[in-house]
Amino acid sequence: MKALCWQGKHDIRCETVPDPRIEHGRDAIVKVTTCAICGSDLHLYNNFIPGMTPGDIIGHEFMGEVVEVGQDNKKLKVGDRVVVPFTITCGECEQCQRGNFSVCERSNRKGNLAAKAFGHTTAGLFGYTHLTGGYPGGQAEYVRVPFADSAPVKIPNGLSDEQVLFLGDIFPTGWQAAVQCDIQPSDTVAIWGCGPVGQFAIRSAVLLGAKQVVAIDRVPERLAMAEAGGAVTINFEEESVIERLNELTQGKGPEKCIDCVGLESHVSMKHPDSVLDRAKQAVMLESDRPHVLREMIYVCRPAGVISIPGVYGGLVDKIPFGASMNKGLTWRMGQTHVNRWTDDLLRRIQEGQIDPAFVITHTVRLEEGPAYYNIFRDKQDSCIKVVLKP
Amino acid sequence: MAREHRESHRDRSADALARGLGWFSIGLGLAEVLAPRSLTRALGLNGQERLVQAYGVREIATGVAILAARNPAPWIWGRVGGDALDLATLAGGFHEDNPRKTNLGIALGAVAAVSALDVYCGTALSAASEPQRPIRDYSRRTGFPRDPQAMRGSATDFVVPPDMRTPDALRPYA
Numbered sequence: 001m002k003a004l005c006w007q008g009k010h011d012i013r014c015e016t017v018p019d020p021r022i023e024h025g026r027d028a029i030v031k032v033t034t035c036a037i038c039g040s041d042l043h044l045y046n047n048f049i050p051g052m053t054p055g056d057i058i059g060h061e062f063m064g065e066v067v068e069v070g071q072d073n074k075k076l077k078v079g080d081r082v083v084v085p086f087t088i089t090c091g092e093c094e095q096c097q098r099g100n101f102s103v104c105e106r107s108n109r110k111g112n113l114a115a116k117a118f119g120h121t122t123a124g125l126f127g128y129t130h131l132t133g134g135y136p137g138g139q140a141e142y143v144r145v146p147f148a149d150s151a152p153v154k155i156p157n158g159l160s161d162e163q164v165l166f167l168g169d170i171f172p173t174g175w176q177a178a179v180q181c182d183i184q185p186s187d188t189v190a191i192w193g194c195g196p197v198g199q200f201a202i203r204s205a206v207l208l209g210a211k212q213v214v215a216i217d218r219v220p221e222r223l224a225m226a227e228a229g230g231a232v233t234i235n236f237e238e239e240s241v242i243e244r245l246n247e248l249t250q251g252k253g254p255e256k257c258i259d260c261v262g263l264e265s266h267v268s269m270k271h272p273d274s275v276l277d278r279a280k281q282a283v284m285l286e287s288d289r290p291h292v293l294r295e296m297i298y299v300c301r302p303a304g305v306i307s308i309p310g311v312y313g314g315l316v317d318k319i320p321f322g323a324s325m326n327k328g329l330t331w332r333m334g335q336t337h338v339n340r341w342t343d344d345l346l347r348r349i350q351e352g353q354i355d356p357a358f359v360i361t362h363t364v365r366l367e368e369g370p371a372y373y374n375i376f377r378d379k380q381d382s383c384i385k386v387v388l389k390p
Numbered sequence: 391m392a393r394e395h396r397e398s399h400r401d402r403s404a405d406a407l408a409r410g411l412g413w414f415s416i417g418l419g420l421a422e423v424l425a426p427r428s429l430t431r432a433l434g435l436n437g438q439e440r441l442v443q444a445y446g447v448r449e450i451a452t453g454v455a456i457l458a459a460r461n462p463a464p465w466i467w468g469r470v471g472g473d474a475l476d477l478a479t480l481a482g483g484f485h486e487d488n489p490r491k492t493n494l495g496i497a498l499g500a501v502a503a504v505s506a507l508d509v510y511c512g513t514a515l516s517a518a519s520e521p522q523r524p525i526r527d528y529s530r531r532t533g534f535p536r537d538p539q540a541m542r543g544s545a546t547d548f549v550v551p552p553d554m555r556t557p558d559a560l561r562p563y564a
Contacts, residue, residue: 010402099551182555184562185543199533206538207545225528230538267458275458282457283416305556332554344548353544358533361526382526 002390003057003140004369009047012058012370020136020144025072028148030084034161035062035138037369037386038086038169039195040262040311042377044128048263048287049313051113051129059139060086060126061169063161067142075149082152084145085338086169088124088135091150102335107147108133122335139369141390153342156350162357162387163349166200171356172341174200174260177309178208179341180332181256188212188249190299191231192292193260194222196359196385197309199229201258203354206230210256214248216241218266221382225359237268242299253301262310263288273318280317287314297324308333359385366390404514408462411469411511414504415453422446433497434490435483445479448472463515466508473505 005015020029038061043049052058063083066076076082089096093105104123108114111121114131124146127137136143145152155164174197181189189210191201194217205213206229215231217223223233234244245254267278271291280286296306297320306329324331348354361384364372372386422429423446426439435442452472455465480498484491534541 010405179548179550180554182550203533203538204545206534206542208548209543209546220525221528225531228529228532228538229534230532230542267460278458279454282412282454303560330556340551348545352535353541354533355535356533358531361528382524382528384528 001141002366003136004059004366004388005054006044006052006056006058007054010045010374012045012373014367014370015055017055017057017140020142022068022070023144024146025070026147026149027070028066028073028076028145028152029068030062030064030082030143030145030148030152031067032062032064032138032141032143032390034064034165035059035140035366035388035390036165037061037139037373037376037388039197040128042373043263043311043313045373045377046264048281049129049131049311051131051134053130053134056127056129056134057136057140058127059137060128061165062126062138062140062143063155063165063168064143066148070148073149076152076154081155083155083164083168083342084126084138084143085151085153085167085172085342086126086128087151087335087338088126088133088146089151089339090147096150099337099340101151101337101339110134125335139366139388141366151339153339153346155346159349160357162360163355164346165387166196166356166359167342167345167349168338169336170196170359171200171345172338173197173309173336174202175204175341175345176336177201177258177260177307178204178210180307181205181258181305183208183210183256185209186211187256188214188254189256189258190214190216190245190254190296191226191258191260192216192296193262193310194219194226194233195260198222198258198260199225199359199384200356201260201309202226202229202231205256205258207348207353212248214245214254219379222379222384225384228358236266237270241295245299249301253299253304255301255304256307257296257300257304258307259292259296259310261292263290263312263314265289265291277317286317288312288316290316290319294318294320297321297327297329300327300329302327303329305330305332309336311335360387361385363387363389404511405462407507407511408456408466408515411466411504411508412453412456412462415449415456415469417453419446419449419451419453422449432490433480433483433494434488435479435494438479441479445472445476461515463512466512466515469508470505470512473501473508476501477505 066080088107089101089104090106095103107124108121114121124133189205213231215226216234218237267274274291277289366388426442456462
């Protein structure tokens with residue numbers, strides 16, 4: 001089969017690799033009909049997350065048709081149409097029982113590596129380094145889905161792939177980011193980053209009743225899409241984020257702040273700390289660039305909430321933790337507990353409350369995927385979200 | 391697609407060379423900053439330790455910039471400028487009473503060779519043209535069936551789970 005394989009920094013190739021096979025009774029093999037490039041794939045593309053080896057199949061946003069089922073899988077049958085969450089979950093461990101699916105205790109088959117890095121293992125993920133199990137990813141024609149009787153979401157007839165694909169990652173990610181804020185009707189919610197996750201966080205905050213949603217970015221097309229979703233926008237290359245947020249909140253700051261940027265914060269001479277982060281990153285004195293974290297801590301209203309769906313991988317430097325502590329900020333963060341939200345979000349899609357396909361800007365063949373990693377990263381051709389068709 | 395692949399391959403080679411030059415800059419710079427007297431003694435340039443250290447700071451800064459920048463081309467050209475300074479300084483050491491003229495000649499040759507590499511690298515990196523950025527209009531992509539103002543609060547039927555909610559004791563008073 002054809003699959004997109006990571007071969008090194010800035011090196012993704014479409015290659016012919018062996019088809020996956022059933023390895024465990026709970027597995028299923030899914031024939032991928034649609035998949036996507038995620039913003040967090042770019043951290044792998046730029047080689048900021050350790051643990052990829054050349055030849056690894058990349059990708060964790062995918063859906064398709066079940067073509068083979070393991071003998072112990074009683075939930076799925078051949079022909080089922082499913083969206084597969086990026087998190088692999090057993091459904092049985094204590095964390096899964098609590099709904100903390102992204103920290104499943106059993107699904108990371110290389111949990112010892114994760115435990116060395118993080119203190120404890122977290123869930124296995126598709127196509128996202130050997131720290132998360134080294135599972136082949138979903139930018140491929142076929143995927144083996146472990147524990148397939150737990151996470152995959154069956155899709156009813158009448159919905160297109162484009163409407164439901166993002167139930168596997170970015171829609172529940174934006175949703176959880178907003179839910180973690182515990183939004184009140186009087187809240188201003190400020191969202192850094194208007195990429196795909198940010199776009200869903202904006203719309204989630206609107207649906208959950210925020211009084212005002214403010215979106216921060218520098219790319220005009222992304223700001224336009226954010227405004228279409230109901231946000232007031234700030235272009236941080238044209239005005240001061242802190243001044244404008246204070247202006248919009250009578251000097252008190254937003255109650256809730258969401259970081260949809262993560263470890264690759266934009267580097268700009270206007271933000272000297274970001275330049276220093278990039279210099280330290282280049283000589284391996286720091287792994288992540290936390291400019292957004294610093295800005296959120298500074299501007300967030302005291303007793304407010306900081307919500308972090310943005311991916312961080314390693315070590316950050318110079319975090320004003322004293323400011324955060326003294327302001328009494330609550331931090332909620334983590335990879336998404338996708339299956340906590342999928343039933344509700346699928347219902348909302350079916351009822352027409354939201355059509356997630358709005359975020360797709362480019363649809364190309366799987367073989368064109370390598371070129372589109374570059375286009376997506378550099379935001380060329382007004383690219384916001386790339387969908388791939390195997 | 392084939393042309394894109396060839397250009398991509400060339401970009402990767404030039405990028406790898408730039409990274410190598412970046413690390414080289416940092417290494418050379420550290421040597422100049424930390425051991426200036428050893429260098430000036432070896433080249434017969436006694437008394438120019440401060441100048442050598444200043445060049446070292448320049449090398450370190452340039453090296454970090456090369457490694458950090460998405461587009462290292464301007465910084466590689468900066469190295470070329472620095473190379474010219476180095477060559478001029480070394481050339482100035484060729485006088486009758488310098489007992490280290492042989493070492494000076496070797497150093498001059500080495501700097502000239504690295505300069506040639508810098509020029510090659512800068513040329514290769516600069517050859518890639520700036521991509522066009524047409525701006526598309528996404529101002530109608532709400533994702534909602536109605537205006538966002540009309541959709542505000544449509545999901546207030548959703549109950550925030552207890553582990554993501556402000557504890558009752560900390561909620562604002564009604």
